[in-house]
Amino acid sequence: MTTMIRVSGLQKSFTLHNQGGASFEVLNGAQLEVQQGECVVLHGQSGAGKSTFLKALYANYSVDGGEILLRDGDEMLDLTQALPRRIINLRQHCLGYVSQFLRVIPRISTLDVVMQPLLDLGVDKAICEAKAKDLLSKLNVPERLWHLAPSTFSGGEQQRVNIARGFIVDYPILLLDEPTASLDATNRKVVVELINNAKARGAAIVGIFHDEDVREAVADRLVDIRAI
Amino acid sequence: MNNRVMSDASIMNTSAWQDLAPLLSVRDVNKYYAPGKGCGPVNFDLYPGEVMGIVGESGSGKSTLLSCLSARQTPDSGQIIYNSEQFGEMDLYAGDESERRVLMRSEWGIVHQHARDGLRMNVSAGANIGERLMAVGQRHYGDIRAKAEEWLEAVEIDANRIDDRPSQFSGGMQQRLQIARNLVTHPRLIFMDEPTGGLDVSVQARLLDLLRNLVSQLGLSVIIVTHDLAVARLLAHRLMVMRRGEVVESGLTDQVLDDPQHPYTQLLVSSILQN
Ligand SMILES: Nc1ncnc2c1ncn2[C@@H]1O[C@H](COP(=O)(O)OP(=O)(O)O)[C@@H](O)[C@H]1O
Ligand SMILES: Nc1ncnc2c1ncn2[C@@H]1O[C@H](COP(=O)(O)OP(=O)(O)O)[C@@H](O)[C@H]1O
Numbered sequence A: 001m002t003t004m005i006r007v008s009g010l011q012k013s014f015t016l017h018n019q020g021g022a023s024f025e026v027l028n029g030a031q032l033e034v035q036q037g038e039c040v041v042l043h044g045q046s047g048a049g050k051s052t053f054l055k056a057l058y059a060n061y062s063v064d065g066g067e068i069l070l071r072d073g074d075e076m077l078d079l080t081q082a083l084p085r086r087i088i089n090l091r092q093h094c095l096g097y098v099s100q101f102l103r104v105i106p107r108i109s110t111l112d113v114v115m116q117p118l119l120d121l122g123v124d125k126a127i128c129e130a131k132a133k134d135l136l137s138k139l140n141v142p143e144r145l146w147h148l149a150p151s152t153f154s155g156g157e158q159q160r161v162n163i164a165r166g167f168i169v170d171y172p173i174l175l176l177d178e179p180t181a182s183l184d185a186t187n188r189k190v191v192v193e194l195i196n197n198a199k200a201r202g203a204a205i206v207g208i209f210h211d212e213d214v215r216e217a218v219a220d221r222l223v224d225i226r227a228i
Numbered sequence B: 001m002n003n004r005v006m007s008d009a010s011i012m013n014t015s016a017w018q019d020l021a022p023l024l025s026v027r028d029v030n031k032y033y034a035p036g037k038g039c040g041p042v043n044f045d046l047y048p049g050e051v052m053g054i055v056g057e058s059g060s061g062k063s064t065l066l067s068c069l070s071a072r073q074t075p076d077s078g079q080i081i082y083n084s085e086q087f088g089e090m091d092l093y094a095g096d097e098s099e100r101r102v103l104m105r106s107e108w109g110i111v112h113q114h115a116r117d118g119l120r121m122n123v124s125a126g127a128n129i130g131e132r133l134m135a136v137g138q139r140h141y142g143d144i145r146a147k148a149e150e151w152l153e154a155v156e157i158d159a160n161r162i163d164d165r166p167s168q169f170s171g172g173m174q175q176r177l178q179i180a181r182n183l184v185t186h187p188r189l190i191f192m193d194e195p196t197g198g199l200d201v202s203v204q205a206r207l208l209d210l211l212r213n214l215v216s217q218l219g220l221s222v223i224i225v226t227h228d229l230a231v232a233r234l235l236a237h238r239l240m241v242m243r244r245g246e247v248v249e250s251g252l253t254d255q256v257l258d259d260p261q262h263p264y265t266q267l268l269v270s271s272i273l274q275n
């Protein structure tokens, strides 16, 4: 067994300086270990800190204390100590993150949005394009949309573009924050298949899923965010 | 985009990131005109392939800092070390003035907010680009003209506008010409001061798109000043937030914008519409 993620003693509070300096604690000593090929699903009520935990694992949020060790080849990198350029490098080849919302870039077509992360790794454009098309087809994004910028798409369409983008690189570690929130049963099944394929190739996954059926189909372990 | 002028994927994408020395090291740089007016103390290292954004409201000292960094304004104190291809490690303000001038037209590029500060308005677009090439010793007229055409197209300007003067161009085109003029000598480090300021929103989007592609395809290192956080999010790997001359927060771009720690950064982020 290879440990891919080892989190310990994670502390996180927010201070709202412009709202009277109110401060509140969201994570207090959280810990988690995830192995290669394992999918851990976080649960807990809305506002419990699930997304905060996942964002800390992506270094999108800073933390006040604790360690976040992520495997990059032979190295366990402590994300809380890493320089920006090291984090960007890690995100490019090692660490994927799919949120509920697509951050659209003006003027960029769906196909380009999806294949960009693979292109950035220096992979041949024809290969990137083929993989992007395959993912978009699987996720039932109609071909007529591929050359349009996704800014005008429906919520569900944008979400599927986002998922395709998140799965274009075979990241060893994947973080999924409600990627199925506005999808119908057919497309949820596609996402379940993508997740299970990623597990089969050895990806370590931490996810948050609203739907019981998705949870059942992908989770090896369910952990309560307040209990970790 | 024209492939002949583009090199391979950005340095940020290769695994060589860890072996590289900083391109620019900034140590305790200060420049104040009056208390709160100026910049400093500023400290950071910029690595090859990194794009650093400097953000903060108007008057916070961003342009002053950029002038110091790009050898146009002597700081009151502090040191700026640049790792030059031609001259090796050089202390910018301790060294030879002529070396600084060589840097500015070869290894560096400067994109000004107002195109008129970075272009010669009364000579043709082709001459604006060609001038930089001649400054680094190119003499063959045909080659220079061919390069100029290539770069006009790389910045999405029709090559048959080569003999037109910048004054006949729209604001967005002038800005793209300024970028072409800078990039033609394959600089390693580009300084930009509000490159999209004063342009219409749709023109801005096109320019940003172009900049994003050029920066990643050429593996450029960039220091970009902007008061527009959306521009910073799109282009910069890391940010420095300035207030009354001081750096109040710095770090990975999305961390600074999504989880701001300093009261001033929180105010700055909360006062823009979420995108
Ligand atoms: N960037 C932020 N700034 C301030 N408070 C935040 C921020 N992100 C999350 N929070 C707060 O942290 C708490 C946990 O939020 P979150 O992690 O999104 O919960 P969950 O995903 O479990 O619903 C909430 O009270 C939320 O408002
Ligand atoms: N040459 C100068 N002489 C005196 N004061 C200056 C000079 N240049 C800038 N300042 C002042 O220094 C402060 C910072 O200016 P600047 O660096 O242009 O800020 P920013 O680019 O963030 O808007 C401002 O208060 C400005 O008026």
Ligand SMILES: [Mg+2]
Pocket (backbone or CB within 6 Å): A050, A051, A052
């Ligand atoms: Mg959440």
Ligand SMILES: [Mg+2]
Pocket (backbone or CB within 6 Å): B062, B063, B064, B193
């Ligand atoms: Mg300025």
